[in-house]
Amino acid sequence: MEKKLTGAELRKLIRAGKWNRPTTGLAPGFVQANLVMLPKKEAFHFLLFCVRNPKPCPILDVLEPGEAEPGIAPGADLRTDLPKYRVYEKGVLSAEVEEVGDLFHKDMVSFLLGCSFSFENAMLAAGLPVRNMEEGKNVSMYMTDRPCAPAGPFSCPMVVSMRPMTPEQAVRAVQVTTRFHLTHGAPIHMGSPDDLGVKDINHPEFGDPVTIYPGEIPVFWACGVTSTLAAVSASLPLVITHSPGHMFVSDLKDEHLTLL
Amino acid sequence: MEKKLTGAELRKLIRAGKWNRPTTGLAPGFVQANLVMLPKKEAFHFLLFCVRNPKPCPILDVLEPGEAEPGIAPGADLRTDLPKYRVYEKGVLSAEVEEVGDLFHKDMVSFLLGCSFSFENAMLAAGLPVRNMEEGKNVSMYMTDRPCAPAGPFSCPMVVSMRPMTPEQAVRAVQVTTRFHLTHGAPIHMGSPDDLGVKDINHPEFGDPVTIYPGEIPVFWACGVTSTLAAVSASLPLVITHSPGHMFVSDLKDEHLTLL
Numbered sequence: 001m002e003k004k005l006t007g008a009e010l011r012k013l014i015r016a017g018k019w020n021r022p023t024t025g026l027a028p029g030f031v032q033a034n035l036v037m038l039p040k041k042e043a044f045h046f047l048l049f050c051v052r053n054p055k056p057c058p059i060l061d062v063l064e065p066g067e068a069e070p071g072i073a074p075g076a077d078l079r080t081d082l083p084k085y086r087v088y089e090k091g092v093l094s095a096e097v098e099e100v101g102d103l104f105h106k107d108m109v110s111f112l113l114g115c116s117f118s119f120e121n122a123m124l125a126a127g128l129p130v131r132n133m134e135e136g137k138n139v140s141m142y143m144t145d146r147p148c149a150p151a152g153p154f155s156c157p158m159v160v161s162m163r164p165m166t167p168e169q170a171v172r173a174v175q176v177t178t179r180f181h182l183t184h185g186a187p188i189h190m191g192s193p194d195d196l197g198v199k200d201i202n203h204p205e206f207g208d209p210v211t212i213y214p215g216e217i218p219v220f221w222a223c224g225v226t227s228t229l230a231a232v233s234a235s236l237p238l239v240i241t242h243s244p245g246h247m248f249v250s251d252l253k254d255e256h257l258t259l260l
Numbered sequence: 261m262e263k264k265l266t267g268a269e270l271r272k273l274i275r276a277g278k279w280n281r282p283t284t285g286l287a288p289g290f291v292q293a294n295l296v297m298l299p300k301k302e303a304f305h306f307l308l309f310c311v312r313n314p315k316p317c318p319i320l321d322v323l324e325p326g327e328a329e330p331g332i333a334p335g336a337d338l339r340t341d342l343p344k345y346r347v348y349e350k351g352v353l354s355a356e357v358e359e360v361g362d363l364f365h366k367d368m369v370s371f372l373l374g375c376s377f378s379f380e381n382a383m384l385a386a387g388l389p390v391r392n393m394e395e396g397k398n399v400s401m402y403m404t405d406r407p408c409a410p411a412g413p414f415s416c417p418m419v420v421s422m423r424p425m426t427p428e429q430a431v432r433a434v435q436v437t438t439r440f441h442l443t444h445g446a447p448i449h450m451g452s453p454d455d456l457g458v459k460d461i462n463h464p465e466f467g468d469p470v471t472i473y474p475g476e477i478p479v480f481w482a483c484g485v486t487s488t489l490a491a492v493s494a495s496l497p498l499v500i501t502h503s504p505g506h507m508f509v510s511d512l513k514d515e516h517l518t519l520l
Contacts, residue, residue: 011502015493040304043304044300044303044307044369046302047304047308047311048307048322051307051311051322052322059311062308062312064411064412109304111351151324152324
């Protein structure tokens, strides 16, 4: 597919059923987001969970109950404009579908949360390695033993993504990603997977393993997959999320998210 | 009163009924906060209002329904540890009291929002003028014609605080306050009160007027009073806030709030 689409152009293709694969690397420069839809009865506590855990769950947009057109992408429809969705009933995955117009209803609230795809562009621009892109793979993601701050019925450990690089490059990566506080910001750890409770650096729980060259250290960022774990942790009657890698692509530009 | 108390020492005095006046300048270095308490039924939309308007309403802490001990001040009790509270019924001020243990109940949620007292210390440290402190007055605050982003039943215009200084000092003030994104961050405007819809720079709607010397411009920051206006805008059965200037003093240090 032609990669240089705008966010709106890509969403149009997706809505027409012409793209149902991951959005990694597509519409470069446009902010991509994790999606969580859940009943409004629990929306306060889920929003509070995100507020309390801003590194894994940075809030890009939250819609009024029943609404599906986000402020960060006028004209978009969250029920149809993602390539693939996952549906959870009582905390259990029950379906993977390409639209959710029949499931989403007026008492549900949609949350859009930042995704590290945005800062990867900034890292490339700074000459830093993004090994998963070099190797054409999904980024490596791991469960940690670090608990998120719970809120009401929502609680889960933090999930992290990992990119290997030299210690000198890691210094620069801290500088570059610090500016992107709405897409996970600075790393939460570097160097020692054990300290985070990562079981096996060569076997990520989500995504693909990537090569770590001699002289490189693993650098860990908080990961948006945490938001799915949190949403599902409450065993609600219905939760809808994006499928991993199949993100919502907004009209925001990466540079709009930088703090300074 | 001895000003060099810690946050916890000052709260102890307040709880014992030994201090019922404004907290400006007390417990220097400890973060002070605006308080809003309201029914949990509307807590999602009020939290959403704060998320959508982070400059006037930066979130420091939000408590579970019925809880009164904030994470940013273990051992504190929000029902007794502020010098003065305002009580609103159906959007109308009905009482000003020194504790609210008889009013607060298990179905209410407490919000603590950042206050510009924190960045004033940083401005002084940078050699910038804080005219209201020089003149021993409350800061000047104005209604603007800038609407906040509404959320559910909550909507109001933004309130701003104003500190006069030279344009060169204003440049430095932007740098200094940018770091304090949880206490309103960078100015939202400088130079032209008319552009903001400020009616009369010499007659602030809240607080006191201060001297503006020749060669100085007014510099405007988003103000936490906005959170009170927003909470009251929904005409809820019960809303409790701090009384203006009578803030909650936390255990957080100002420097903990800086982003970088």
